Amino acid sequence: MSSSKRGAFIVIEGLDRSGKSTQASLLHERLQDSQDVATTPKVVLLKFPDRTTAIGKMIDAYLRSESELDDRAIHLLFSANRWELASTITAHLAEGTTVLADRYAFSGIAFSARKGLPYEWCRTPEIGLPAPDLTLFLNISPEVAAARGGYGLERYEREEVQKGVRHVFDKIGQAMQDEGEGKWVGIDAGKTKEEVAEELWKAVEPLVGGVQGPISRLWETTLTPDVQGGS
Numbered sequence: 001m002s003s004s005k006r007g008a009f010i011v012i013e014g015l016d017r018s019g020k021s022t023q024a025s026l027l028h029e030r031l032q033d034s035q036d037v038a039t040t041p042k043v044v045l046l047k048f049p050d051r052t053t054a055i056g057k058m059i060d061a062y063l064r065s066e067s068e069l070d071d072r073a074i075h076l077l078f079s080a081n082r083w084e085l086a087s088t089i090t091a092h093l094a095e096g097t098t099v100l101a102d103r104y105a106f107s108g109i110a111f112s113a114r115k116g117l118p119y120e121w122c123r124t125p126e127i128g129l130p131a132p133d134l135t136l137f138l139n140i141s142p143e144v145a146a147a148r149g150g151y152g153l154e155r156y157e158r159e160e161v162q163k164g165v166r167h168v169f170d171k172i173g174q175a176m177q178d179e180g181e182g183k184w185v186g187i188d189a190g191k192t193k194e195e196v197a198e199e200l201w202k203a204v205e206p207l208v209g210g211v212q213g214p215i216s217r218l219w220e221t222t223l224t225p226d227v228q229g230g231s
């Protein structure tokens with residue numbers, strides 16, 4: 001990688017049971033294989049929510065219905081769970097490491113807006129997070145998702161929830177494209193694991209050698225001057 005390049009930030013988002021974690025893991029392996037430096041890890045895989053941190057443990061208890069939280073409180077915890085890793089992401093990218101994330105801010109907005117919280121309110125705590133260079137959105141029909149097994153025991157794993165989430169994700173994807181906020185690529189995740197992996201690789205391969213330019217921040221341009229402390 002040339003010294004003027006930084007690592008790429010790649011996010012995998014998508015509908016329930018679309019195979020995000022499966023593909024994140026396959027992509028992680030393939031990226032590791034495509035890099036020749038054995039001494040330092042040049043690709044890291046993160047998963048959101050990161051249930052290992054103190055905040056992540058609160059999220060985990062909520063998802064397992066072991067605790068109850070106000071809708072806004074859990075939204076802010078999911079966001080805080082990303083913010084506690086924001087400087088780590090930035091540091092990895094700056095040193096040339098590719099960062100792969102299994103879910104990110106877009107899941108946060110989709111699940112909370114589906115509950116009826118205002119879209120803009122949901123988006124606000126995510127403003128300023130490291131922005132992905134590429135978001136791969138795994139799309140799957142409800143029929144194919146259903147064929148992958150019944151819903152689990154966690155909160156949100158119900159058909160009507162997933163329908164609402166799909167609707168908000170469509171809105172986010174459209175807005176990302178309209179606003180030019182990093183590349184958003186829809187992937188047909190109803191194919192075999194190998195076929196989906198190939199589709200992902202086509203989008204990811206150009207970023208393997210790193211990307212030019214500074215790390216941008218999510219939706220930062222939407223901040224008004226008075227919010228930024230300007231005149």
Ligand code: Z5A
Binds near residue numbers: 019148155190196
């Ligand atoms: N949430 C939120 O509200 N706010 C936030 O900010 C964030 C998340 C970040 C837990 O997330 C919940 O948190 C989630 C959103 C909410 N609620 N829901 N629903 P999670 O990431 O921990 O959720 P998960 O348990 O990992 O489920 P998932 O992500 O929806 O699944 P997936 O990763 O997309 O699928 P998978 O585990 O890779 O595969 C599912 C099954 O399908 C598995 O048996 C695979 O072997 C199979 N599979 C995968 N690909 C294929 C293909 N191509 N063909 C056939 N079978 C396949």
Ligand code: MG
Binds near residue numbers: 020021022102
């Ligand atoms: Mg998953």
